[in-house]
Amino acid sequence: MNGFSLLKENIWKLREEKMPEGKQCVYKIVIVHRLTPKTNYTRLLEKGFRHSASKADITLYGNKEENISDLPNAKNVWSNNFYPFQVFRQTVGDRPDIVHIQYEFTTFGPFWTNLLFPLLLILMKIAGVKTVVTVHSVIPKEMVNKEFMQQLLPPIAKFGMGEILFKMFLAFLYRTMAISADRLVVHGGWYKKKMVSSYKAPSWKIHIISYGVDEKKFAEDALLKWWRKRIGEHRVILFFGNISPRKDMETLIRSLAIFLRNNQDYLLLIAGRELPYYQWYGERLKSITKELELSENVIFSGPISDEEIHVLYSISEFAVFPYLYGFEGPSGPLAFAIQHCVPIIGTGVGHLAEEICNMKEGILVPPKDIKALAEAMTKLANDRNLRENFSENLRRKMKGMLWRDVAEKTFQLYRELMEDSKNSRLRIISSIQGS
Numbered sequence: 001m002n003g004f005s006l007l008k009e010n011i012w013k014l015r016e017e018k019m020p021e022g023k024q025c026v027y028k029i030v031i032v033h034r035l036t037p038k039t040n041y042t043r044l045l046e047k048g049f050r051h052s053a054s055k056a057d058i059t060l061y062g063n064k065e066e067n068i069s070d071l072p073n074a075k076n077v078w079s080n081n082f083y084p085f086q087v088f089r090q091t092v093g094d095r096p097d098i099v100h101i102q103y104e105f106t107t108f109g110p111f112w113t114n115l116l117f118p119l120l121l122i123l124m125k126i127a128g129v130k131t132v133v134t135v136h137s138v139i140p141k142e143m144v145n146k147e148f149m150q151q152l153l154p155p156i157a158k159f160g161m162g163e164i165l166f167k168m169f170l171a172f173l174y175r176t177m178a179i180s181a182d183r184l185v186v187h188g189g190w191y192k193k194k195m196v197s198s199y200k201a202p203s204w205k206i207h208i209i210s211y212g213v214d215e216k217k218f219a220e221d222a223l224l225k226w227w228r229k230r231i232g233e234h235r236v237i238l239f240f241g242n243i244s245p246r247k248d249m250e251t252l253i254r255s256l257a258i259f260l261r262n263n264q265d266y267l268l269l270i271a272g273r274e275l276p277y278y279q280w281y282g283e284r285l286k287s288i289t290k291e292l293e294l295s296e297n298v299i300f301s302g303p304i305s306d307e308e309i310h311v312l313y314s315i316s317e318f319a320v321f322p323y324l325y326g327f328e329g330p331s332g333p334l335a336f337a338i339q340h341c342v343p344i345i346g347t348g349v350g351h352l353a354e355e356i357c358n359m360k361e362g363i364l365v366p367p368k369d370i371k372a373l374a375e376a377m378t379k380l381a382n383d384r385n386l387r388e389n390f391s392e393n394l395r396r397k398m399k400g401m402l403w404r405d406v407a408e409k410t411f412q413l414y415r416e417l418m419e420d421s422k423n424s425r426l427r428i429i430s431s432i433q434g435s
Contacts (some may be wrong), residue, residue, distance in 0.1 A: 002041035011185065015027070027414050028057045030094060032087055033102035035062035035074055038306045039135070039332065042102055043071070044212055045410065054411035059094065061087060080109030085121035091127045099124055099412055100132040103177070110386030112142035117173065121180035130417050133177050134185040134209075139327045141167045142196040183417055185410075187211050187331055188351040194327070207413050210355075211331035211397050212406035213339045223311045230299075231315065234267040237377065240309070240333045243274045248322045248347075249368055250288060255322075257292045258374035263381050271312050272301040313340035317387065318380050324367050326350015336358045338398050343390035345376045363395045 033042040046058055047181075060074040068074040090363040091099055105114060124131045150164050161169065165323070177184060178201035184250060185207050186192050192208055195201040237256070249270060256268050274282040281299070290299045292319040303313065319337045334355060337344050344362030346352045358364040363374040363380065380387055 026055050026057055027098060027411075027418060028059075028094075028096045028416060029095040029098050030059050030061055030077070030091060031100045031102065032061045033065065034107060035068050035071065036046040036062055036066050039309065041134075041211070041332075044214060044403050045407060046071075046073070048212060048284065048352070048405075048407030049411070052407040052411070054408050056414065058410055059096070061090060063188075073399060078108070080113050081261050083113070084123050085118060088123040088127055089420060091129060092122065096129055097418060098130045098132060099127075100134070100410075101415075102136065104132050104136045114173065118176040118180070121176055125180060125369045130182045131180065131422060132183045132185060132417070133181040134414065135174075135177065135191065136331065137196070137327055138174070138194045138198075139170055140190045140194045141170050142198065143325065143327065144170070157166070158232070171199060174201065178202065178205065181205070183207060183412070183413060185202070188354050190326055190350045191356055193391060201269060202243070207409075209406060209409045209413070210373050210401055212403035213335050213401040214403055215339075219308055223307055224314070227308075227311050227315060231267060233265065234297075235265055235266045236312075236316040237266055238271065238319045239268065239321070240271045240312065240313055240319065240336065241321075241333050242272050242278075243270070244278055246324050246328055248324045248368065249285055251287050251296065251368055251373060252320055252322045253292065253294065253369045255373035255377065257294060257298065258370065259381070260294070260297055260379045261388045263378065264297075266317075266381065267296075268298045269301060269302050269312060269316070269353050271301040271308075300348065305417060309336055311340050313337065316342055317379075318343040318345060320344075320373075320377070321346040322365075322373060323347050323352060324368070326352070330336065337403075338394050341391040341398070343380055343387050344392070345373065345380065350358065357393070359430075361390055 003030075005122060024062045031042050032044065034040060035043060042060060046060060049056055058073055061077040062067070062068050062074055064073075064076045064079045066076060068076065075090065077090045087099075103117065105111065108114070108117070111310055120134075122130060132169055144163055144167050146163055147165060149161075174195065178195065179410065184195065184201065184205055187208070187210055189208060192203070192206045193238060196203050239247075239249060241250060243249065249294065251267070270285075286300065289295055301312075313336050319333070319342050321333065321344065323346065328350075331351075334341075334344070334346075334352070344356055346356055346362060346364055348358070348364035349367055353364060356364060363376040365376050380390075407428040
């Protein structure tokens with residue numbers, strides 16, 4: 001049988017394929033991402049699949065150095081240096097229907113590993129599998145300037161990449177995603193808009209699927225008692241996330257100094273780790289805290305455990321996200337605030353502005369506005385009814401954002417992609433037969 005006859009036979013089989021009545025198709029899916037910590041996006045998405053009505057055969061490809069013994073469907077597949085080839089080899093062996101890659105600048109290691117990402121997408125094409133890429137953050141090239149490079153992206157500046165070269169890299173990276181991936185997922189309309197306007201990605205290819213929220217988890221008693229003892233009688237304002245200048249905790253601390261003039265029973269809990277290249281910023285924040293005589297009212301917790309995250313949100317009256325730039329939506333920290341129905345103060349930029357309904361779920365203020373942020377904190381601190389209204393609205397919001405809902409939407413994307421692929425092949429054979 002020649003190749004043409006074999007192609008016709010295979011597509012005729014495809015045309016005649018039908019699932020048994022009432023039975024759902026099970027797709028074989030590979031998700032590529034780091035799999036630690038346990039609050040990792042991919043772990044929570046996989047958990048959502050296990051609790052959703054949509055059934056998919058999920059395999060996770062993690063880093064070779066990660067301890068993933070608690071995940072029976074996970075494999076230690078890739079390393080920083082060779083991940084495109086390692087994922088390609090494993091994919092050829094496993095033969096999934098779809099490979100779903102979670103992309104962040106730090107997914108595969110140091111900055112230089114991003115230079116290999118387009119190669120991974122090309123190899124997925126060679127492997128003949130459908131590819132979905134979740135783009136967790138989009139940096140518009142028009143946002144990049146000298147300050148952005150030197151202050152906010154020191155690993156990239158250290159790598160020797162100047163402003164013009166970095167813009168060229170972003171264009172190449174995101175355009176490769178737009179061309180090579182079969183579908184793209186972003187967490188909000190702002191990201192989709194920037195992918196289309198800055199990098200000419202086809203709008204039809206981009207799906208908006210919000211970050212998920214877990215069922216409310218109660219804090220462990222021992223940890224809760226330890227933290228309550230540490231904070232004493234204080235009421236808590238929480239900032240949770242890595243220490244970074246683009247999150248503008250300096251404005252937060254200076255706003256706190258104004259706020260405490262009439263609210264001395266509060267303290268600010270800054271919970272997050274200092275990345276090595278932002279150590280200078282952590283030291284600056286501590287210096288400002290000392291300079292403003294706020295040492296009794298600010299706690300720098302350093303890195304915290306997965307269990308402590310729930311403790312800190314459960315003891316906090318409200319959470320603050322004073323971010324400078326729209327591209328950095330606080331997806332994980334914001335999801336925890338929604339999960340625990342903790343009122344939110346944030347800056348009205350980018351994804352954060354579209355995620356939080358102003359004066360219904362939180363208060364939005366302009367970035368770098370010390371006075372406005374202090375006034376927002378005062379308003380929330382002194383109005384219990386407002387805090388309770390925000391909490392109730394966040395509780396309603398949470399019901400449509402559970403991880404099983406995210407898994408359902410992701411499965412619908414998989415099904416649409418597979419159906420489009422099937423219909424495309426049928427159109428090809430129909431045209432061949434017609435000729």
